[in-house]
Amino acid sequence: MAQLRQDYSKFIQHDTEVIVVGPESAGLFEDYWKQNNLPYIGIPDPTHSVLKRYGQEVNLFKLGRMPAQVVVDRQGIARFVHYGKSMSDIPDNQDLLQMLAFINEEAVKSLM
């Protein structure tokens, strides 16, 4: 989360909004966002409706939800999907930004 905050402006430069969805309540989200001064959108999903729809895995042995990331382009297409195999299995922001640069170049070319 801290790494995301650090690179948030780079995501904005890449014409990309960051949305974090989690199972916590709105109150816990608010506290955490304020404490950490997070700039991106935070969506509490205590009923797990979106989390389930996107197939976020729960590892019962490791007692928690595995992280997952999905890059959605302007056409609403999932261009990158990563389901973490462990708590720390999170793609590097640099890799995500490279992928977004590619998606943006492609979008420009399609307009030519």
Added chain:
Amino acid sequence: MSKSILINSPAPDFALKDFNGKLVRLSDFRDRKNVLLVFNRGFV
């Protein structure tokens, strides 16, 4: 059993309120911005 999202397939739309109570729809970003969806592993 939950379903996984496939690459190059439409991302399922959703409409949920953010913690400020503002409705956020994935489709609101269509034709405007890319979106990085992060499914949190829990911050508490």
